[in-house]
Amino acid sequence: MSRMLPYGRQSINEADIEAVAEVLRGDWLTTGPKVDEFERALSEVAGGSEAVAVTSGTAALHVAYVAAGVRTGDEVVTTPLTFVATAAAAAIAGAKIVFADIDPATGNLDLDSAEAAVTPRTRVVTAVDYAGLPVDSAAFAAMAHRHDALFVEDAAHSIGSVLNGVPVGAGADLTTFSFFPTKNMTTAEGGAVVSPDPELAARARRFKGQGLVRDRDALRFPDEGPWHQEVHDFGLNYRLPDVLCALGISQLSRLEGFRRRRQEIHDAYNGAFAGNPHLTVPGTVEGAAPAWHLYPLRVEADRRKAIFEELRRRGIGVQVNYIPAYWHPVFEDLGYRRGMCPEAEKYYSQEISLPLFPGLSDEQVGMVIENVLEVAGS
Numbered sequence: 001m002s003r004m005l006p007y008g009r010q011s012i013n014e015a016d017i018e019a020v021a022e023v024l025r026g027d028w029l030t031t032g033p034k035v036d037e038f039e040r041a042l043s044e045v046a047g048g049s050e051a052v053a054v055t056s057g058t059a060a061l062h063v064a065y066v067a068a069g070v071r072t073g074d075e076v077v078t079t080p081l082t083f084v085a086t087a088a089a090a091a092i093a094g095a096k097i098v099f100a101d102i103d104p105a106t107g108n109l110d111l112d113s114a115e116a117a118v119t120p121r122t123r124v125v126t127a128v129d130y131a132g133l134p135v136d137s138a139a140f141a142a143m144a145h146r147h148d149a150l151f152v153e154d155a156a157h158s159i160g161s162v163l164n165g166v167p168v169g170a171g172a173d174l175t176t177f178s179f180f181p182t183k184n185m186t187t188a189e190g191g192a193v194v195s196p197d198p199e200l201a202a203r204a205r206r207f208k209g210q211g212l213v214r215d216r217d218a219l220r221f222p223d224e225g226p227w228h229q230e231v232h233d234f235g236l237n238y239r240l241p242d243v244l245c246a247l248g249i250s251q252l253s254r255l256e257g258f259r260r261r262r263q264e265i266h267d268a269y270n271g272a273f274a275g276n277p278h279l280t281v282p283g284t285v286e287g288a289a290p291a292w293h294l295y296p297l298r299v300e301a302d303r304r305k306a307i308f309e310e311l312r313r314r315g316i317g318v319q320v321n322y323i324p325a326y327w328h329p330v331f332e333d334l335g336y337r338r339g340m341c342p343e344a345e346k347y348y349s350q351e352i353s354l355p356l357f358p359g360l361s362d363e364q365v366g367m368v369i370e371n372v373l374e375v376a377g378s
């Protein structure tokens with residue numbers, strides 16, 4: 001193998017390509033029938049919650065925080081073991097970010113730590129389905145509601161995952177997806193917000209569409225003329241175009257196949273590494289049927305960097321997910337200090353993500369296993 005095996009990559013087939021080409025030959029490039037069709041298909045995967053397609057997972061988080069009413073002075077409680085966008089989008093909406101620690105078994109936000117971080121100013125609690133393993137959305141939503149806050153689930157890793165029969169997207173007040181190429185399905189760039197609450201979904205839809213109101217019943221000046229539309233709250237343009245929604249529809253129809261292949265690879269890694277005294281395999285929970293986005297292996301912290309470099313040298317494109325969000329200089333400059341969330345810091349210090357994507361062959365999986373055992377497991 002001459003090229004570096006990536007840690008994640010898209011799976012695009014001829015049907016995906018044809019779906020995109022067909023839209024390019026048609027009348028609508030941006031907002032047309034494929035947006036509605038993609039949103040209906042997303043709603044089905046998300047247990048019937050209304051879906052709003054947007055331009056990225058980061059945009060989805062921004063839209064979700066605005067729909068939840070986050071404004072300057074509010075607090076958002078979240079996990080540090082995530083891509084920084086989970087926190088950054090809330091900070092952009094004006095919130096102060098309060099980090100709570102993780103459950104070291106799964107990497108997911110710990111419910112008790114999150115509740116301990118809640119104050120009367122908390123507007124939202126946001127958990128991340130780390131690596132694809134769903135958090136207990138019912139428990140998080142109940143906790144948030146007890147404190148007059150909303151629960152947002154950053155499901156950038158976990159579209160297609162199910163916990164106790166409940167699909168991701170059905171349990172939180174607002175759930176966000178990302179369709180970046182390394183994620184469980186892709187639209188190149190893209191994302192979505194889903195909500196079982198029609199009012200939250202309507203606010204999300206207005207914000208991603210420049211705030212425009214066209215419904216006659218909702219207009220303040222309904223008799224202005226047939227051209228008339230109004231803005232009642234400022235919005236942005238986060239509309240996902242028809243071209244990309246067509247790719248999303250095609251990818252969604254392949255999601256269950258992706259999930260099964262990801263699980264097979266996950267099982268093969270677990271089979272090779274579980275019980276090895278130098279390695280810790282990712283935890284799961286009873287009742288979960290995850291669509292695994294990542295395979296976060298943990299190694300001895302003092303060897304992590306050397307193992308990472310040696311695996312890369314051998315052509316295995318490992319990754320680290322994630323540096324604790326508050327280690328980013330933007331948080332350091334705001335006064336956040338290392339040591340705040342010791343479990344998340346320990347997890348980060350040991351973590352290496354192995355290649356995991358549907359197009360990985362059994363032979364490649366075997367090659368990764370062999371090299372990891374040679375480099376890290378003995």
Ligand SMILES: *Cc1c(COP(=O)(O)O)cnc(C)c1O
Binds near residue numbers: 057058086154156191
């Ligand atoms: C990828 C990711 C995002 C951001 O999604 P983009 O589509 O890249 O903007 C947000 N949160 C988490 C946990 C992610 O992994």
